[in-house]
Amino acid sequence: MFEIVAFYLFAFLTVTMFSITVFTNNSLYALSSLAAGMIFISAFFFLLEAEFLGAVQIVVYTGAVMALYAFGMMFFDSLSTVNEKIKNPRLVFLLTGISSLVVVLIFSAPIIATNIEAHYPINSDWGNSQQVGIVLFTKYLVPFEIAAVMLLVAMIGGIILAGKKMDVSYSELTEEQIDAYEKEIKENEEKEKGKNK
DSSP: OHHHHHHHHHHHHHHHHHHHHHHOSOHHHHHHHHHHHHHHHHHHHHHTTOHHHHHHIIIIIIIIIHHHHHHHHTTSOTTSOOOOOOSOHHHHHHHHHHHHHHHHHHHHHHHHOSOOOOOOOSSSSSOHHHHHHHHHTTTTHHHHHHHHHHHHHHHHHHHHHHHHTOSSOGGGSOHHHHHHHHHHHHHHHHHHHHHHO
16 A cells, blocks of 8 residues: 555656656756656655665766756856746645655655565675676676766767857856846847837
């Protein structure tokens, strides 16, 4: 019963987080919901007793990849911000609090329950993570290194592509030039608003 409730709960939360990532116009909301969705995906691995994959999901995707996403966001134009207004912040706060409380209760239910069964690994000397590590760094060492190089190439390519789309690189400007550039953009926006009127 616990597995069924947890599965549907995490499935709903995962789909909700990724829907926010796709449909929102605010980059901060998109990154935050993407990180939350990846954390909720790791819950499925823990439900399937694949602790190593769950930990890797959190460490790699939620940690390293989200850091790369945040680093990539620095290359985008921060001046083109989208102002999103929350019509009812109290309702959003209430729903967020209830969702967090339900997640905490789901995680604490097996600990509180009396019929907890211990699952021992196949090899009593090693745990699940140790067995995966031994196989990964012996038999599958070459594919593991190739995947690491491919991720590095993809990261460099993403940085280059993001840099090409920029009109002005803030890293190459002084503080005075940045202020003048922002002032010029604001004046152009005001002129366009005046023309539209």
